[in-house]
Amino acid sequence: MTIPFWILLVPYGVIVLIFLIISGFGIYHSWRFGFRTPMVQSVMAAYLSGAAIILLLSIIGILALDWSQVWNLTANY
């Protein structure tokens, strides 16, 4: 029995989606209930930039790997 490596990207994608939803809610929350000051805007910009950098580095790392490989469960290691 073999399992392709790309299957791992499915739960990864779901967890990243949860991250994006919680982040979006947090940004909405700070804007809705926070004081609309330059400080809040700076923190938002810093947060979004940091998240974008982490995601970009992750995508670069993911693209560098060969996801068409398969994991052979029956192989005798």
Added chain:
Amino acid sequence: MDISSAFPHLDKNEQVALVMRKHPLVLLRMAVQGFLMLFLPPVLYLAVLIFSPATLEFPEDSLMLYLALLGASLYYLFLWLFLFVHWLEFYLDVWVVTNERVINVDQRRLFSRRVSEVRLAQVQDITSEVEGFLHTFFKFGDINLQTAAESGKFTFKNIPNPDNVRETILKLMEKNKAKQ
């Protein structure tokens, strides 16, 4: 300071006297935790490399490499989110003292928020409390407002300069009383 977006229900003649948050030292503790967690994966990697290098000897196309990449990505994404949510909880957890009332916005978690208020006329007793070495050194502590209302007691934790705040609220209470 424009707080109309945060408290649109303030009366027209209501003037904001104080806007308070917890002492930044509370946030600093969380920042230190986050900073340490930032370096946890590389430190663990180095520890394994030094004490058990054989553990890391797997081929380049090994599943471990793929899992490590995805795991590291999620770890840093959620660490970043953890820091952001803690800052939000710190920033949105706020006390507003006006010439009419005291509003307490208690941001417990990202999805849990409680807003309560008490009229200055209802306040019966106010005490400030500074306890502990750090609290005394950095001048922050708690303020307790005893009210006549059913809600009873308002407690504001880790407020900077609690003695000054108590004095300000007392003065506002006296002015409020004289006005009535």
